[in-house]
Amino acid sequence: MTRETLVNLVILAALIGTALVAQALGEGFVVTLATKAAIFALAGVGLNLALGFGGMVSLGHAAFFGIGGYVCAILASHAASGQPVAVLPFTIAGTNEMPAIWPVAMAVSGLAAGLIGALSLRTTGVYFIMVTLAFAQMIYYFAVSWPRYGGDDGLSFYVRNSFPGLNTFDPIQYFAICATLLVLALGVCALILRARFGLALEGARQNPARAQALGIRPYGLRLTAFVLSGMIVGLAGALYADLNRFVSPAMLSWHMSGEIMVFVILGGVGRLCGPVAGAAIYILLEHLLGGVSDYWQVLLGLLLLGIVLFAPGGLVGLIAPRRRHV
Amino acid sequence: MTDLVQIDHLSAFYGPVQALFDVSLTLAEGEVLALMGRNGMGKTTTIRALCRLLPHAGGGLRFGGVDLTGLPAHRAARLGIGLVPEGRRCFLPLSVAENLTVAARPGPWDMARVCALFPRLAERMGQVAGTLSGGEQQMLAIGRALMTNPRLLVLDEATEGLAPVVRQEIWQAVRQLKADGLSILLVDKSLREIAAVADRAVILERGASVWNGPLADLGPQLADRYLGV
Numbered sequence A: 001m002t003r004e005t006l007v008n009l010v011i012l013a014a015l016i017g018t019a020l021v022a023q024a025l026g027e028g029f030v031v032t033l034a035t036k037a038a039i040f041a042l043a044g045v046g047l048n049l050a051l052g053f054g055g056m057v058s059l060g061h062a063a064f065f066g067i068g069g070y071v072c073a074i075l076a077s078h079a080a081s082g083q084p085v086a087v088l089p090f091t092i093a094g095t096n097e098m099p100a101i102w103p104v105a106m107a108v109s110g111l112a113a114g115l116i117g118a119l120s121l122r123t124t125g126v127y128f129i130m131v132t133l134a135f136a137q138m139i140y141y142f143a144v145s146w147p148r149y150g151g152d153d154g155l156s157f158y159v160r161n162s163f164p165g166l167n168t169f170d171p172i173q174y175f176a177i178c179a180t181l182l183v184l185a186l187g188v189c190a191l192i193l194r195a196r197f198g199l200a201l202e203g204a205r206q207n208p209a210r211a212q213a214l215g216i217r218p219y220g221l222r223l224t225a226f227v228l229s230g231m232i233v234g235l236a237g238a239l240y241a242d243l244n245r246f247v248s249p250a251m252l253s254w255h256m257s258g259e260i261m262v263f264v265i266l267g268g269v270g271r272l273c274g275p276v277a278g279a280a281i282y283i284l285l286e287h288l289l290g291g292v293s294d295y296w297q298v299l300l301g302l303l304l305l306g307i308v309l310f311a312p313g314g315l316v317g318l319i320a321p322r323r324r325h326v
Numbered sequence B: 001m002t003d004l005v006q007i008d009h010l011s012a013f014y015g016p017v018q019a020l021f022d023v024s025l026t027l028a029e030g031e032v033l034a035l036m037g038r039n040g041m042g043k044t045t046t047i048r049a050l051c052r053l054l055p056h057a058g059g060g061l062r063f064g065g066v067d068l069t070g071l072p073a074h075r076a077a078r079l080g081i082g083l084v085p086e087g088r089r090c091f092l093p094l095s096v097a098e099n100l101t102v103a104a105r106p107g108p109w110d111m112a113r114v115c116a117l118f119p120r121l122a123e124r125m126g127q128v129a130g131t132l133s134g135g136e137q138q139m140l141a142i143g144r145a146l147m148t149n150p151r152l153l154v155l156d157e158a159t160e161g162l163a164p165v166v167r168q169e170i171w172q173a174v175r176q177l178k179a180d181g182l183s184i185l186l187v188d189k190s191l192r193e194i195a196a197v198a199d200r201a202v203i204l205e206r207g208a209s210v211w212n213g214p215l216a217d218l219g220p221q222l223a224d225r226y227l228g229v
Helices: A005-026 A027-054 A064-082 A098-120 A125-143 A171-196 A195-205 A208-213 A219-245 A254-267 A273-288 A297-310 A314-319 B045-049 B073-079 B096-101 B111-117 B120-121 B134-147 B163-180 B191-195 B218-229
Strands: B004-013 B017-028 B032-036 B058-063 B082-086 B153-154 B183-188 B200-205 B207-215
Touching: A005 A171, A005 A195, A005 A273, A005 A314, A005 B004, A027 A171, A027 A195, A027 A219, A027 A254, A027 A273, A064 A098, A064 A254, A064 B153, A098 A125, A098 A219, A125 A219, A125 A254, A171 A195, A171 A219, A171 B191, A195 A208, A195 A219, A195 A254, A195 B096, A195 B191, A208 A219, A208 B073, A208 B218, A254 A273, A254 A297, A254 A314, A273 A314, B004 B183, B017 B032, B017 B045, B032 B045, B032 B191, B045 B183, B045 B218, B073 B082, B096 B111, B096 B134, B096 B163, B111 B120, B111 B134, B111 B163, B120 B134, B134 B163, B153 B207, B163 B183, B207 B218
Parallel strands: B017 B207, B032 B183, B032 B200, B082 B153, B153 B183
Antiparallel strands: B004 B017, B004 B058, B200 B207
């Protein structure tokens, strides 16, 4: 087992352990905090696939987070009202079953990622950042100005969606769902990255011309990674909507994109469990410092500055430096 | 024998600067062709143009009968051009095994065969490429190109800056590849070492091919005129 694998296991064990201990002590609120951390971590894992492993610095991932959230809320609100979501060309009814909501949320955000990625990936560097931001802002303003689903006020649904065999209202059971999906997503990422696809993606990130000379087409690889990334972030959005039983355009705003990026940078860009550590620290700081001052993010900014200046590999990079041998 | 590579009156530019004016050469299937010339005469540029790493400017470029002009670099590579670039250019943070897998395509060349050709790589499969010696990185770059199962191996200064004993190992491998029937286009400076493997040579001067023939025909006078310093 390499040092990084060990660190990854410790990070996951800490997150899950926190929730279990809090449950045993009857601290339901802490379980909810851990759930929020797991969901943000899932979003970070998704972004890390594009940003860390693919080298695509996207400032538009809030779009996929918000789309996932809105898909969940829209389906749930229609299930509550009994009205179908759409009648033409065929009837789409609402649903409050998570196993039905998740694939739809992932499919819609994946589709959005495909469209946005296909256009944005023609650019690189600062232009890529700006183009992804622009697309996300378009979707944000669309949500603000579309009154059908609440517009600026957002959309509430009063009953958390259900999962067969589980009581999703019980904080620890909902945490179990979110943590399981997080571990699954991490497993899928680890498999993808170990496969030839991941190596080629890594090669294309390091030097696109060199990869091309070996017969690797960077565009297709990057687009695939971008779509997968968008789908994972979309799933996180759907879980987040269910956690709060509320979605609003804030989920789509560029602040959200920035927050997801902060999780990745804090924990370690291109490190499998980096975003998990990053999201957990973010939630911890928000909880501990948020009570002290509304301006707690000043401290977060300082921490981020310190990480970028002195530990570019993030926390995971600090504890487990890059391997020299496998 | 049919011609695998046909380059006709090729020109190439780096931005506004013209680097190739009139390069023509052919390489038959199974042949080893040396591309020679002094520094800055266009050897690497010719290779870059063949691998479609430069925008097409003029002239004909065919590989296995397929017109390469206008194809993106990865398409050219997939047609079977295995480039071993000058300066090795391995993916330094990846391990030896990962470097070999990254662009692998199915065919007779696999990990076992590359390891048989370069036993040193077999000993270092888990090591990160950045920690290998220059010679080992060169072997890795050749191995990586072979793993794409190319029809043509392009070696750009494969022995540059290596210790004599390592150069011998690389040349030994190239001779073995030639014996296996692989077509090879190679650029190198050492006439003596080239003469031991190459069938024919093309000499470039100021971006144009000026001499073409079997290496045996390249007398000391010609060599001095085109290659001497």
